[in-house]
Amino acid sequence: MNLIIWLWKNYVRQFRRRLFFALFLVLVAAALSTVGPQIAGTIVDQVLEDQNFDNFIWLLAGLASAVVLAVSCGWVFRVNFEIVSQNATYNLRKDMYTKIHEMDFDYFATNKVGDIMAKMTGDIDAVRHFISWVFFSLFENLAWLTFALIVLFQIDWLLTLILLTVIPLIGLIASRLVKHVRPTFAHIREGFSSLNSVVSESIDGNRVVKAFAREDFEIEKFQEKNENFRRRNLESAAIWAKYIPPLDGLSGMLSVIVILIGGIFVINDRITLGQLITFNGFLWMLNTPMRMVGWLLNDLQRCQTSLEKIKEMLEVVPKIPLADANLQIKIEGFIEFKNVHFHFEDDDSVAVLKNVSFVAKPGETIGILGETGSGKSTLVNLISRFYDAVAGEVLIDGKNIKEWDARTLRSCISTVMQDVFLFSDTASANIAFANTESDLDNIKRVAQLADAHCFIENLSEGYDTIIGERGTGLSGGQKQRISLARALLKDPTILILDDTTSAVDMETESKIQQDLQKIGADKTTFVIAHRVSSVKEADLILVLNKGEIIERGNHEALLAEDGYYANIYREQLEGGA
DSSP, X not given: OHHHHHHIIIIIXXXXXXXXXXXXXXXXXXXXXXXXHHHHHHXXXXXXXXXXXXTHHHHHHHHHHHHHHHHHHHHHHHHHHHHHHHHHHXXXXXXXXXXXXXXXXXXXXXXXXXXXXHIIIIIHHHHHHIIIIIHHHHHHHHHHHHHHHHHHHHHOHHHHHHHGGGHHHHHHHHHHHHHHHHHHHHHHHXXXXXXXXXXXXXXXXXXXXXXXXXXXXXXXXXXXXHHHHHHHHHHHHHHHHHHHHHHHHHHHHHHHHIIIIIHHHHHTTSSOHHHHHHHHHHHHHHHHHHHHHHHHHHHHHHHHHHHHHHHHHHTOOOSSOOOOOXXXXXXXXXEEEEEEEEOOTTOTTSXXXXXXXXXXXXXXEEEEEEOTTSSHHHHHHHHTTSSOOSEEEEEETTEEGGGSOHHHHHTTEEXXXXXXOOOSSBHHHHHGGGOTTOOHHHHHHHHHHTTOHHHHHTSTTGGGOBOOGGGTTSOHHXXXXXXXXXXXXXXXXXXXXXXXXXXXXXXXXXXXXXXXXXXXXXXXXXXXXXXXXXXTTOSEEEXXXXXXXXXXXXXXXXXXXXXXXXXXXXHHHHHTO
């Protein structure tokens, strides 16, 4: 129940006035529900038995009024519960989405997209269902049971006590149901997450699947997860099949008890026929809570399982905290690495960077070369503080990077990622992502610098052309150039280009480099590349191998060393790259 209390304190309590008003109407509707059986019994005793028709019309009017009022109250409190549930889950969903953007890179490396989506969809819906239906149903069923017992004890206490003999058995069965159903829901939840992950991955990688004609393999993989999800749900259904029939059977026994024992009481003049009719009319108010206990406990367990996952996500503490960016603070771009070591948290046995030291001054361009997996991207990720070094220091303008607020720091840095991501929006909106208030002239200016203007103009609607999700419909080089334009629009102090021109031809690359040199005089620029042509004009070139700097210097100095860099240069020169 701690999870329900947490939900109440953080997301429901702020709507307590509306909630308490709705609960009051639940009580009113439950109280009005007792009127019908009592009037029915009175009609039998006074009208049918005693042939007294004086109050018949008034009794019918009272019955009709009670029904109308009960239905009206039911409509109002249901609407209010739905409003509370939608408002509460709106805030919960907002907090979860905000939390996603606060998470470190490590979180996304260890949590699947499908699991995160399951939290944002299925788990949120389970919470909404609990607030909008389970919560008031628990209260409503308890109110029905309470009001019914009050009236029935006044009619005949002994018959009422006999009816209550089934309650301990119902409680025993319900407790066993809860014990078995909760782990089953946890398994169903995990199965749903895995299913989501497979579908998400398959959709994202649909081109790869088709390119390798692996549709059958992906379908088989999905079927495996689908079968697991089906099996988990059948296990849950088996538990229901075991416990729900006894619960329904015991609640159904109430009718047998009333007819049998109540009939004997009528014969012995202990109660009247009208009172027996009243008793029978109240059976649904006893029956329903007893029949619903299994369903309500089931939904409660589902909600608690979902809340456990949601709370776990919301309580993750990012290792690199984010505060609101202070846009008044501008960095100069003086960067120094001092004996920096780094390894990923989930594998501390593999050092990604080892004893990395260098200095980059404002206006300088630093080229970084190395084989795949040598730590190039990780190195520049430390500058943006996507990760923190595990040993050594990264200094920005002479201050340890850990003393800089990450969001303020990143507001002065533009990074063109190796894995280009474009949003499903217009070409201009994708370029203006870093500065949504930028005008079209400025957008076109940076597009020209990135050599993207011509091909954008030739799109069906120019800069207003909707680019498909992840840049579908554009070539790799076109996506890279739009991504570069997006970075340039920010006018950063530090510009990081991670293999930005790998998908463009040599002529286009040369033009882009010339344009970058014009605007890079006041920027500290890092260029990661596999082509020597991309970095040969750099002020300092770092060559990485297995996380260590094995060579450093400018183009001429490294050629003179006749080492790794010189060998790569000769190979690419001979190959025409």
